[in-house]
Amino acid sequence: MKKRNIAILGATGSIGTQALDVVRTFPELLEVSVLTAASNAELLIKQALEFKPRAVVILQDEGYPKVKDALEGSGILVLSGGTALEEVVQYEEIDVVLNAIVGSAGLRPTVKAIQSGKDIALANKETLVVAGQLIMDLVQQHQVAMLPVDSEHSAIFQCLAGEGENPIEKIYLTASGGPFRGKDRAFLTHVTKQQALKHPNWVMGAKITIDSASLMNKGLEVIEAKWLFGLEPDQIDVIVHPQSIVHSMVQFKDGSMKAQMGLPDMKLPIQHALTYPCRQENSFERFNFLNYPSLTFEPADTHTFRNLDLAYRALNDGGDRPCVLNAANEIAVSAFLEEKISFLAMSELIEATMCQLKLVETPTLDDLLAIDQESRIVARDLMNKM
Ligand code: NAD
Numbered sequence: 001m002k003k004r005n006i007a008i009l010g011a012t013g014s015i016g017t018q019a020l021d022v023v024r025t026f027p028e029l030l031e032v033s034v035l036t037a038a039s040n041a042e043l044l045i046k047q048a049l050e051f052k053p054r055a056v057v058i059l060q061d062e063g064y065p066k067v068k069d070a071l072e073g074s075g076i077l078v079l080s081g082g083t084a085l086e087e088v089v090q091y092e093e094i095d096v097v098l099n100a101i102v103g104s105a106g107l108r109p110t111v112k113a114i115q116s117g118k119d120i121a122l123a124n125k126e127t128l129v130v131a132g133q134l135i136m137d138l139v140q141q142h143q144v145a146m147l148p149v150d151s152e153h154s155a156i157f158q159c160l161a162g163e164g165e166n167p168i169e170k171i172y173l174t175a176s177g178g179p180f181r182g183k184d185r186a187f188l189t190h191v192t193k194q195q196a197l198k199h200p201n202w203v204m205g206a207k208i209t210i211d212s213a214s215l216m217n218k219g220l221e222v223i224e225a226k227w228l229f230g231l232e233p234d235q236i237d238v239i240v241h242p243q244s245i246v247h248s249m250v251q252f253k254d255g256s257m258k259a260q261m262g263l264p265d266m267k268l269p270i271q272h273a274l275t276y277p278c279r280q281e282n283s284f285e286r287f288n289f290l291n292y293p294s295l296t297f298e299p300a301d302t303h304t305f306r307n308l309d310l311a312y313r314a315l316n317d318g319g320d321r322p323c324v325l326n327a328a329n330e331i332a333v334s335a336f337l338e339e340k341i342s343f344l345a346m347s348e349l350i351e352a353t354m355c356q357l358k359l360v361e362t363p364t365l366d367d368l369l370a371i372d373q374e375s376r377i378v379a380r381d382l383m384n385k386m
């Protein structure tokens, strides 16, 4: 494999820091050109001094002087602000842009990166939830690779290797069930943010951890899978698998099923995306069947966890619905994390926002960016009346 230059957007987050672990594992194969962060200046400075990228971006202006001072004389360019993200992904030498930003803020940089011919390693599932059709059209038009980092989608992608045009009957996205698996709505009425932030198998950023507890993460992943693999909603099933060893499965039209398995460790799907199509030897911990004598599966409880149903509804209704769903969810999750609304109120707020806004069937990218903003205003307004 030839050495690749990568840009890591959201370098200070859970995926970003694990991606840098992967880079440390393969210094001869991966080189960092760009690192970006929203606000964590200290960590960004540390990363910059270690990986010596061409440029770093600190989104929030407050952090800029600190990063600028610390990197004075290093030869590393320091930028700030949202448009800088769109600039740096276009650098000539970059081969792959790993988008590990959280939320729909990741959409514009993905678009710019594709338009400048970069392959995308996508952790930022919200990009495909908000604008799946437009993004996949751009991928086609610019002939770039869209490499999934989300573990379920990486699993499906790996199961499809060598299958050419063989028709898929169904895919099964596995879900751990989160910290509240098996609980009922009465229990969920009073759960706290501390309880919701305790994921049984994965350590992740706060937003996706709450999404995992509410099953919205799986809903977003159903939508992500539709676009990545060109499937109809009824070809995508969710199955709860508490051990998080089977990362997802594909069933082909002949009934045969393939699964991809491994320990729950995001470094593996990140490595797969960054070194695709080569499999490079590493010393990450190995999965051993004898440590997991029982792998179990059960249906998802969409009566208790309504967000998964809301996501299917948005997908079936199409147009701008997934964009509205995502924006309302981002507001709901922040409000829950700020202890302004209850766990169950998140679904109510998302549903109410979707009801309030009229369906736009074939939105453009600019429409979606405006609808994202409008949905946030509507959701905040509804929240204040709750
Ligand atoms: P995180 O909160 O730990 O990190 C987010 C990163 O994005 C940080 O570097 C932060 O500085 C940056 N950021 C935040 N807001 C931003 C904004 N408005 N503009 C630009 N940058 C911003 O999140 P994470 O858990 O690493 O998740 C990142 C993405 O990857 C999410 O879309 C998530 O759904 C997806 N993902 C994460 C995991 C996981 O294990 N953490 C697994 C699968 C998919």
Ligand code: MG
Binding pocket: 150, 151, 152, 221
């Ligand atoms: Mg996932």
